[in-house]
Amino acid sequence: MRRAIELGWRGIGRNSPNPLVGCVIVRAGEIVGEGFHLFARIDHAEVIALKAAGEKAKGATAYVSVEPCCHTGRTPPCCTALADAGIARVVYGMRDPDPRVNGGGHMAIEAAGIEVIGSVLEDEVRDQNRFFVTVHEKGRPYVLLKWAMTLDGKIATRTGASKWISSESSRNIAHHLRNIFDAVLVGHVTVLTDDPQLSCRVDLSRPLPREIFPSAPTDVRHPTRVIVDAFSSTFTEDHKVFQQPGRTIVAVAPQTDWEDSSARHAVERDKVELIECPLTGGHIDLFHLLRELKNRGVNSVLVEGGGGIHAAFLEKGLADEVAAFVAPKIFAGDSAPSPVAGAGIEAVADAWNLTDVRHISIENIENDVLVMGRILKRPEDTEPSGQEGAD
Numbered sequence: 001m002r003r004a005i006e007l008g009w010r011g012i013g014r015n016s017p018n019p020l021v022g023c024v025i026v027r028a029g030e031i032v033g034e035g036f037h038l039f040a041r042i043d044h045a046e047v048i049a050l051k052a053a054g055e056k057a058k059g060a061t062a063y064v065s066v067e068p069c070c071h072t073g074r075t076p077p078c079c080t081a082l083a084d085a086g087i088a089r090v091v092y093g094m095r096d097p098d099p100r101v102n103g104g105g106h107m108a109i110e111a112a113g114i115e116v117i118g119s120v121l122e123d124e125v126r127d128q129n130r131f132f133v134t135v136h137e138k139g140r141p142y143v144l145l146k147w148a149m150t151l152d153g154k155i156a157t158r159t160g161a162s163k164w165i166s167s168e169s170s171r172n173i174a175h176h177l178r179n180i181f182d183a184v185l186v187g188h189v190t191v192l193t194d195d196p197q198l199s200c201r202v203d204l205s206r207p208l209p210r211e212i213f214p215s216a217p218t219d220v221r222h223p224t225r226v227i228v229d230a231f232s233s234t235f236t237e238d239h240k241v242f243q244q245p246g247r248t249i250v251a252v253a254p255q256t257d258w259e260d261s262s263a264r265h266a267v268e269r270d271k272v273e274l275i276e277c278p279l280t281g282g283h284i285d286l287f288h289l290l291r292e293l294k295n296r297g298v299n300s301v302l303v304e305g306g307g308g309i310h311a312a313f314l315e316k317g318l319a320d321e322v323a324a325f326v327a328p329k330i331f332a333g334d335s336a337p338s339p340v341a342g343a344g345i346e347a348v349a350d351a352w353n354l355t356d357v358r359h360i361s362i363e364n365i366e367n368d369v370l371v372m373g374r375i376l377k378r379p380e381d382t383e384p385s386g387q388e389g390a391d
Contacts, residue, residue, distance in 0.1 A: 001093055001120045004065040005128060007036040007045070009215035013180035014038045017297040019066050019096070023049040025087075027060035031088040044069065046078040050085045051295045058086035060244040065093040067118060071100040072109040079105050083112035092118040093125035097136035131182075134320065140290035140299045143318055145310050146177060147339040148325040150384065155306065158333035160193060161229045166325045170368045175202035176216065177323065178223050181302040183249075183293060188229035191239055198271040198304075199244045209360050212372070222246040224298060228284050228309060231258065242271050249296075251377045286316055309372040311342025314352055317381030322354060324371045352378065 007022030013036055015021075023045035025033035033056070043051075050057050068090065082090060095118065096102055098194050109116045119125075126133055132136040134142040148166035149155050156162035164171065178184055178200040189318055190196065199222050208216055215234025225241055227234055230253040234241075242248060254276050275292050278282045293301065303313055313319040324339070345351060354373030361369055 001063050001091065002067065002224050003031075003034075003044075004063045004093065005121065006214070007034055007308045008125075008128060008212065010036045012039050012213050012215055013217045013221065015180050016131065016299040020131045021045040021064065021066045023051045023063050023065070024063045025049045025058050025060050027053075027062065030058060032056040041298060042074055044075060044078050047075070047081050047155050049075075050087075051079060053085075059088045060086075061089040061091060063091045065084070066129065067092045067094065067096040067101060067105040068109065069098075069101050070105040071187065077105075077108070078108055079083070079108040079112070082109065083114060083145075086391050087114060089115040089117070091120055092116075092120045092154075094119050094129070097133055099136070109337070130320070135294055135299050137181045139294065140287060140318070141182065141294050141298050142320050143290070143303060143313060144181070144300070144321040144323055145305075145313060145319050146174060146323040146325075147310065148174070148304055148327065149339050150327055150329045150331045152332060153332045153338050154333070154336040156337050157331050163327065164192065166327050167191055167368045169206070169355050170325045170370065171329070172203050172206050173212065173370065174325070175200050176212070177302055179217055179221060180213065180224055180243075181300045182298040183224040183226050183300070184302045185226040185228065185309070187306060188227060188234050189308065190304070190306050191227055191229070191234045191241055193306075195240050196304075198223075198246055209370070211358050212362050223302065224249060224296075226251065226293065226301070227291075228286075228289070230279065230284050231283075247273065249275055249293075250346075251275050251277050253277070253279050253284070263332075279321045283312065286312060286318055290318065296391065299331040305339065307337055307339055307341030310340045314340065315342060315376070317377060319375050321374050322372065326369045326371060328367050342364045350378065350380075352376070 004022035008020040008139055011020050018037060018039055020224045021037040025224060032055030033049040035045040037045045046064055051128055062082055068082060070077045070079045080194045106116050106118060129143040147155055150165060179202045184198050200220050202220060222245055225248045227250045229250050248271060250272055252274050278286045303309060353376045355376050357373035359369060359371055
């Protein structure tokens with residue numbers, strides 16, 4: 001099973017909207033077939049491993065990190081493929097939370113007369129598939145908040161200058177995250193202030209810390225760019241974000257909330273897709289936006305600020321993880337912005353705490369440190385149930 005998990009990582013960033021899956025077929029103590037899933041490859045991990053095993057699959061055991069599917073999508077059910085190949089036993093890691101499967105694969109394999117064992121190393125497989133699990137259990141993509149800041153917690157000087165806080169090596173890791181996540185999201189203030197490209201410019205020749213992900217894509221893919229801009233203030237100029245390859249989505253308020261729709265109608269629809277989102281307290285309903293992104297096949301969102309957007313995701317209980325690059329610099333200044341704005345908390349006990357914290361040193365270049373951790377939900381952090389939004 002650990003080998004199946006290891007194989008599954010090879011699909012990172014290229015498996016969405018499906019889970020990361022690895023499969024190992026063993027006969028008489030010998031590995032006779034292996035496979036992992038890439039969405040573009042179409043074939044699931046089990047089918048790839050079965051093809052590699054050939055006739056040796058008869059009477060063998062298939063170790064699969066995720067419960068085999070029992071429904072027909074782009075491919076026939078993997079349960080059927082395993083049975084047709086003469087597999088004698090199936091061992092899987094985690095139950096597939098997709099309601100089209102969710103225990104159905106286990107039952108289908110048993111009904112075919114095959115011995116089934118699950119769940120083995122379930123916690124490890126669920127952690128590996130936290131993007132996919134979040135989509136099906138919460139009805140929204142997994143959300144990571146990412147920022148670069150100085151030692152005194154500033155993301156820009158008091159004049160707004162921010163290039164560059166972090167080192168070149170740190171920025172390459174940040175682009176590695178863009179290469180893995182399905183979408184990168186910013187607020188309209190970031191577009192107006194920084195004019196970012198939000199494209200992926202990772203240098204694959206540079207070493208990457210395996211503490212982030214045990215494997216990495218071997219190619220470069222631009223994430224879907226998402227801008228939260230209720231009344232289209234970013235459409236007044238042709239910003240860099242609208243000139244990049246790939247898909248750009250802008251979350252806007254419903255037309256009924258607009259006093260002047262001229263900017264909205266001036267949008268070049270071949271470059272930009274608009275998603276209408278209801279307003280809550282005068283701001284875009286972020287859960288509605290995340291659910292719309294999920295419905296478009298987005299399993300993971302990398303939020304790159306600024307401080308208002310980060311605060312909104314935290315306050316709504318919609319952030320799952322943080323990646324903070326800390327550079328050994330001091331900006332000072334009462335008006336210099338911090339990575340999380342908003343109203344803030346009153347008592348220390350009300351803080352958002354992190355768990356599973358990792359401190360990763362960015363060696364040799366300016367001695368940056370990357371701090372990553374999962375966000376522990378507070379009692380007051382409630383988000384809408386995701387069940388109604390599950391496919």
